[in-house]
Amino acid sequence: MKISLWDIYKVFTKIGLILIGGGYVILPILKKEVVEDRNWITEDELVDYYAISQSLPGIIAANISIFVGYKLRGKFGALAATIGIITAPFICIASISSIIAQIINWPLTKSILWGVEFGVIILIISSVQELWNKAIPDKFSFLVFLSFLVAILKFKISPTPIILASIVIGIAYNCFISKRGKEL
Amino acid sequence: MxxxxxxxxxxxxxxxxxxxxxxxxxxxxxxxxxxxxxxxxxxxxxxxxxxxxxxxxxxxxxxxxxxxxxxxxxxxxxxxxxxxxxxxxxxxxxxxxxxxxxxxxxxxxxxxxxxxxxxxxxxxxxxxxxxxVNNIPALIIFVPLLIIFMTKKQSLIFYLIVSAILGLILNVLFKIQ
Structure with missing residues (x-):
């Protein structure tokens, strides 16, 4: 039986709505919704999509949703899943954005948000920690990390050239070591 | 544009x-x-x-x-x-x-x-x-949060809630904002 685009949209809208706290929680949610409850894809496929989505640019949750949508109904399925996953966050932020602009100037919320900033710093440190083991497996990648960190902080280099340079460095390094019989 | x-x-x-x-x-x-x-x-x-x-x-x-x-x-x-x-x-x-x-x-x-x-x-x-983190009230919030983070991990929402409450209390005490 052909899965309707409307069904794809509905399921991903639901996923977008319960997706609080970013991409890392999407795997268990998807497993329940599209593998166990609906049998749309197998668990192996989902794990593949998840693994590859992490090495692609962009938002992980969106990447996986597009994979699943595309698998189910091609380009239009991918589009239905994409629109679905952004519906809830979009409506939520669009409707509270004017309220946010006002309440952040109230003395009470100002005090709270002043404190929350420190909580946010911890959240950012925690995301670095989560990335760390996968991102820095050896001495060379640590060297790359350190030199980029210094370059960013000292010379205020913007993200785009850093990212582009890192692709070149990665490829050059692997070419270099593979000539010596090793490979990543 | x-x-x-x-x-x-x-x-x-x-x-x-x-x-x-x-x-x-x-x-x-x-x-x-x-x-x-x-x-x-x-x-x-x-x-x-x-x-x-x-x-x-x-x-x-x-x-x-x-x-x-x-x-x-x-x-x-x-x-x-x-x-x-x-x-x-x-x-x-x-x-x-x-x-x-x-x-x-x-x-x-x-x-x-x-x-x-x-x-x-x-x-x-x-x-x-x-x-x-460049004044005393900021250190009072940030340092304990960092220590908690490094010693025993809490769910991420924990840090937001605790920092919100501490922000409110410290503002009443120090009038930062």
Whole structure:
């Protein structure tokens, strides 16, 4: 039986709505919704999509949703899943954005948000920690990390050239070591 | 022009941010410095709001920046711009899957990208610490949170709730704001 685009949209809208706290929680949610409850894809496929989505640019949750949508109904399925996953966050932020602009100037919320900033710093440190083991497996990648960190902080280099340079460095390094019989 | 810039900047995030989660942050801070769509302060506050509302922070910020610049139309534009690269890339590699991640050049590029992405996010954290943790009340909140984080991990929402409560108490005591 052909899965309707409307069904794809509905399921991903639901996923977008319960997706609080970013991409890392999407795997268990998807497993329940599209593998166990609906049998749309197998668990192996989902794990593949998840693994590859992490090495692609962009938002992980969106990447996986597009994979699943595309698998189910091609380009239009991918589009239905994409629109679905952004519906809830979009409506939520669009409707509270004017309220946010006002309440952040109230003395009470100002005090709270002043404190929350420190909580946010911890959240950012925690995301670095989560990335760390996968991102820095050896001495060379640590060297790359350190030199980029210094370059960013000292010379205020913007993200785009850093990212582009890192692709070149990665490829050059692997070419270099593979000539010596090793490979990543 | 504003529509073009909004589209360009958020498209760039979708194309160049690697590592998920907060990998969009360095770009979002870069935008705050270059354009007047939102301030660095607002971005930090939005990060807190984004972690208790549905959806990834990148999508939330795209929508928020769009709403602030020119209302609903530019919000739709910015939100689609951040997703668009994913859309084309995923469809293009959907048939390759494992062949894609085993490819020599893809593997090498990702090997370089991950530490770079890590450095970019670390730089955001370091800059925020330098600009915010520079007075006694700030240290009173931040140091205990950091110690708790390093010794026993709590769920992320714990840090937001505790820092909110401490922020309120310290403001009553010290009148910071």
């Amino acid at each position: 504003i529509y073009f810039n909004l589209f360009k900047e958020f498209f760039k995030i979708g194309l160049l941010s690697f590592g998920g989660g907060y990998a969009t942050l360095p770009f979002l801070y870069h935008i705050a410095e270059q354009y007047k769509w939102y301030s660095i302060n607002e971005l930090t506050q939005m990060l807190a709001i984004a972690s208790i509302t549905p959806g990834p922070v990148g999508i939330n910020m795209a929508t928020y920046a769009g709403m602030k610049t020119n209302g609903i139309l530019s919000a739709i534009l910015a939100t689609f711009a951040i997703i668009l690269p994913s859309f084309f890339i995923v469809i293009a590699i959907s048939k390759l899957l494992r062949k894609f991640s085993d490819n020599f050049y893809v593997k090498s590029a990702i090997y370089g990208l991950k530490p770079a992405s890590c450095a970019l996010i670390s730089a955001v954290a370091i800059r925020l610490i330098i600009s915010s």
